[in-house]
Amino acid sequence: MTDSLTITRPDDWHLHLRDGDMLRAVLPETARHFGRAIIMPNLVPPVVTGDQAAAYRDRILAALPQGMSFAPLMTLYLTEDTDPEDVAAAHASGLVTAVKLYPAGATTNSASGVTNFDKVRPVLEKMAEIGLPLCTHGEVTDPDIDIFDREAVFIDRVLDPIRRATPGLRVVMEHITTANAADYVRSQGTVDGGDLGATITTHHLIINRNAILVGGIKPHYYCLPVAKREEHRLALRAAATSGDKRFFLGTDSAPHTDANKLSACGCAGCFTATNTMALLAHVFEEDGALDHLEGFASKHGPAFYRLPENKATLTLVKSDAPVHIPQSIATPDGPVTVFDPGFPVHWTVA
Ligand code: DOR
Ligand code: ZN
Secondary structure (H helix, E strand, O other), X not given: OOOEEEEEOOOEEEEOOOOHHHHHXXXXXXXXXXXXXXXXXOOOOOOOOHHHHHHHHHHHHHHOOOOOOOEEEEEXXXXXXXXXXXXXXXXHOXXXXXXXXXXXXXXXXXXXXXXXXXXXXXXXXXXXXHOOOEEEOOOOOOOOOOHHHHHHHHHHHHHHHHHHXXXXXXXXXXXXOOHHHHHHHHHOOOOOOOOEXXXXXXXXXXXXXXXXXXXXXXXXXXXXXXXXXXXXXHXXXXXXXXXXXXXXXXXXXXXXXXXXXXXXXXXXXXXXXXXHHHHXXXXXXXXXXXXXXXXXXXXXXXXXXXXXXXXOEEEEEEOOOOOOXXXXXXXXXXXXXXXXXXXXXXXXXX
């Protein structure tokens, strides 16, 4: 039995840190285990310009407790008014690592996102020219499209046309939830040095849509893109644990207070920063793939983003007895519930 595993310190290639009191409460949960994270820009108002990203980065670094080391990798929120030159300058100065595409209305704070994709063509062309990756929230928002089909339809109607029209554009399909998305990634380009990668969350490896809806509605399992059928969860498990470099960890850890989750119109998001690494060890061990955990969490992401791997390490240990994971973390705005996998977990970060 493997009871200890040391890996290169992981990174989180998709994270929501929010701002203010919430930022101060959740940042240590990530910084404890992760060297870097791609920081989502869906604040209110969103982080659209280089100046806004610089100010947000300063607030994150100011919120980092003494003695913790963590590097926020900033993103810009793509709008129809985004200036390609502002994006290029933010990239050239080393400030931003990616630009985030939200279709307008797709998820939390996405009202300023894109409706007419032709309007962002100049930005996408500039990004292809300078090698700046586009992170996509891959769901269409057309009310006629069933919510469980929105990711697959996005690939056909939006993503594939954008990629064909913009050769060289580097794209990360974020938080993929379907076999369709995993298949699309594998069908395009090469394993090494290609233009297309995908992040997978911890929770989408663990829950399917039954977890949300069977035996009473479970708002803490509601996130976007919403979890799909079991066959899709299994396809995600296969992709994540395969060792294929195009798939890497992006937790999409998204804190909302219990008051905002447990409501008649509850917010989307699972908060997994606290227990992600322990849960991943469980998942990879269950699939006989512990030797691929380091690639998924610590190596494939830096390779895609053309960044060095972290120098530090992280050790996971397995105990006979289940480990205690806090049910929630306290914030001045109210408690934030930590994702409950629904099974006992024996792994913990040493
Ligand atoms: O579940 C989600 N929560 N999905 C998103 O795309 C946004 C996120 C959030 O900001 O809460
Ligand atoms: Zn997200």
